[in-house]
Amino acid sequence: MSGHTFQNKAIRWIDERMPIFTVMQHSAIDYPTPKNLNYWWNFGSLALFVLVIMLMTGIFLAMSYTPHVDYAFTSVERIMRDVNYGWLLRYLHMNGASMFFIVVYIHIFRGLYYGSYKAPRELLWWLGIVILLVMMATAFMGYVLPWGQMSFWGATVITNLFSAIPLVGEDIVTWLWGGFSVDNPTLNRFFALHYLLPFVLVAVVFLHLWALHTTKSGNPLGIDVKGPQDTIPFHPYYTIKDLFGVGVFLLFYLFFVFYAPNFFGEPDNYIPANPLVTPPHIVPEWYFLPFYAILRAVPDKLGGVVLMFGSILILFALPWLDRSRVRSARFRPIYKQVFWLFLIDCIVLGYIGAKPPEGAFITIGRIATAYYFAHFLIVMPLLGRLEKPRPVPQSISAPVLKPAAATAQMEKV
Amino acid sequence: MRKFIIGTLAAAGMAASTAALAAGGDQQITDVDWSWEGIFGSYDHAQLRRGFQVYREICGNCHSMNLIYYRNLQQIGLTEDQVKEVAAEKEVEDGPNDDGEMFMRPALPSDHFVAPFPNDQAARVANNGALPPDLSLMTKARLKGPDYVYSLMTGYQDPPEGVEVAEGMNYNVAFPGHQIAMAPQIFDEMVTYEDGTQATADQITKDVVAFLNWAAEPELEQRKSMGLKTMLFLIVLTAMFFALKRRIWAAVH
Numbered sequence A: 001m002s003g004h005t006f007q008n009k010a011i012r013w014i015d016e017r018m019p020i021f022t023v024m025q026h027s028a029i030d031y032p033t034p035k036n037l038n039y040w041w042n043f044g045s046l047a048l049f050v051l052v053i054m055l056m057t058g059i060f061l062a063m064s065y066t067p068h069v070d071y072a073f074t075s076v077e078r079i080m081r082d083v084n085y086g087w088l089l090r091y092l093h094m095n096g097a098s099m100f101f102i103v104v105y106i107h108i109f110r111g112l113y114y115g116s117y118k119a120p121r122e123l124l125w126w127l128g129i130v131i132l133l134v135m136m137a138t139a140f141m142g143y144v145l146p147w148g149q150m151s152f153w154g155a156t157v158i159t160n161l162f163s164a165i166p167l168v169g170e171d172i173v174t175w176l177w178g179g180f181s182v183d184n185p186t187l188n189r190f191f192a193l194h195y196l197l198p199f200v201l202v203a204v205v206f207l208h209l210w211a212l213h214t215t216k217s218g219n220p221l222g223i224d225v226k227g228p229q230d231t232i233p234f235h236p237y238y239t240i241k242d243l244f245g246v247g248v249f250l251l252f253y254l255f256f257v258f259y260a261p262n263f264f265g266e267p268d269n270y271i272p273a274n275p276l277v278t279p280p281h282i283v284p285e286w287y288f289l290p291f292y293a294i295l296r297a298v299p300d301k302l303g304g305v306v307l308m309f310g311s312i313l314i315l316f317a318l319p320w321l322d323r324s325r326v327r328s329a330r331f332r333p334i335y336k337q338v339f340w341l342f343l344i345d346c347i348v349l350g351y352i353g354a355k356p357p358e359g360a361f362i363t364i365g366r367i368a369t370a371y372y373f374a375h376f377l378i379v380m381p382l383l384g385r386l387e388k389p390r391p392v393p394q395s396i397s398a399p400v401l402k403p404a405a406a407t408a409q410m411e412k413v
Numbered sequence B: 001m002r003k004f005i006i007g008t009l010a011a012a013g014m015a016a017s018t019a020a021l022a023a024g025g026d027q028q029i030t031d032v033d034w035s036w037e038g039i040f041g042s043y044d045h046a047q048l049r050r051g052f053q054v055y056r057e058i059c060g061n062c063h064s065m066n067l068i069y070y071r072n073l074q075q076i077g078l079t080e081d082q083v084k085e086v087a088a089e090k091e092v093e094d095g096p097n098d099d100g101e102m103f104m105r106p107a108l109p110s111d112h113f114v115a116p117f118p119n120d121q122a123a124r125v126a127n128n129g130a131l132p133p134d135l136s137l138m139t140k141a142r143l144k145g146p147d148y149v150y151s152l153m154t155g156y157q158d159p160p161e162g163v164e165v166a167e168g169m170n171y172n173v174a175f176p177g178h179q180i181a182m183a184p185q186i187f188d189e190m191v192t193y194e195d196g197t198q199a200t201a202d203q204i205t206k207d208v209v210a211f212l213n214w215a216a217e218p219e220l221e222q223r224k225s226m227g228l229k230t231m232l233f234l235i236v237l238t239a240m241f242f243a244l245k246r247r248i249w250a251a252v253h
């Protein structure tokens, strides 16, 4: 690891006592990265970028926010109206949550497509799922803080799910609430946890990156790096590529912040929470909709809760459910189709989650839920046995260097 | 790859469908062209002042606007003296004074808009049991808020045959369920505009909706102008990143 000598004396002095600069040099500059990563590999660094934005805007919002049922709503409006650039902070944070999920969902589907979860990256994948779970908890509690109608009723519906647990369910719900309904103690603890969990996220992301830097990045071909000819140093190649990604991402993100800041939101959340008036449709934030659909697909409450959590937990088992030894879908003719089916299934679930549970929506929701689980429990294991993968290339540099003709052709199109 | 992009877009569409859901069946909402829509949209400040006049003379008799301060009116072009005058029309409780007594005093620019009723119960009693909601965030608290409020205020009609309208209720094509406790409020020539604008019912409605939208989104103009500068800057920056990326990667490809 050591062996790098720095010109600057001060840096050398520190590095000899604690090799922080060597580590940085190692993992952010020299770090050997496959040369053939496509733009789907940008989404990890984008997720990190959003996480930092969420932390920064969140901390400043917390300086002006009051976690009390009588003041929460108005304190948020004070931020919008009277705090300098408070509207910007809040809209960045609010839309940032949606961006975080968009980015991370793409990041996950990238992993699914290219088989990033397979050996030796299982632990990296697991840490990713832990990140997803912590993110969801954070987003859920954050949504409660402005104490609008959807905050209150969303919190009531979701916390009530735990009452489905046999025997101790009711006690657990009372314990979560800190009382006998969603009320001031609930809001207080949700604020405390919403402030805490992002820092837990930072820690898990650190582990995620540690695991990444141990196994190194995969690549679109899904084959192992064979030697130095297959990699390029992270800096400047991927620093500039990630920066370009950040630029494009910011254009997308800030468009919403400046021109459609409430696009992802619910109008009802601009009505102060009122325990006596139930809104006609209680819908969670869009990023929970597929899971909400799974929850409601089961007529039994406990069954619904189990399936809902199961739909995420099943991702932990994916490295063993997928028996194929080929990572990338590029060389898996059937899985390549199945992947899109699965993505469509998730979108259908999201659509159903937004609809009232009636008529055809119930049937479609059940079929889509069944397919969701069938994808993991039946299709993936079967494919591993039945599918005949196409031959994979010898090495990364082989296909990158060879078909100069192919590249020329593509440019013509 | 292209499919992936389509998939991503579909996911975004999913978010939009949530919104579509809340719109609910048979409300008739008219799409109005508002001056503040679009990337270059901004408020017409004369219109905002007219809208405030409508609120002050009509809606303010029943609806509070608790989030707005009198001082905020300077933003739409009232002078400091005019704001003081408007505020002083209302009284607020203050105190305790040196004798430990609460007392009434004229409102100041630093006070919130004084609500027409001391509490929700009093508001209900005066309105046949229905509560006139606070209007500070009304255009954000309803789907397609400005269009909705416009359609609501102009949506009073005779009920179609066979439809029973309950006692004290009014038939309205924009309101969910079509029966609203608020009677029609806006008629031609109901207010007299100082700037000579013709006070048709349509004009009055548009003016008050503009005012309500300003109240809900007072940051809108600052937001859009900042957005424009930021986006232009980002486009240039991103283009430079892209050029640099191509340059650096030229040797690899």
Ligand code: HEM
Pocket (backbone or CB within 6 Å): A040, A041, A042, A043, A044, A045, A047, A048, A049, A051, A104, A107, A108, A111, A114, A116, A117, A121, A124, A125, A127, A128, A129, A130, A131, A132, A201, A205, A208, A212, A216, A217, A218, A219
């Ligand atoms: C806060 C959220 C997250 C951050 C900041 C983050 C960060 C990163 C970064 C910087 C990379 C390397 C660049 C790349 O491959 O895109 C990466 C790789 C990876 N991440 Fe994440 N990630 C997050 C969430 C997740 C989640 C939720 C999962 C899956 C459930 C996941 C699974 C993976 C996998 C499997 C890789 C390796 C991909 C490969 O090299 O083929 N990550 N992550």
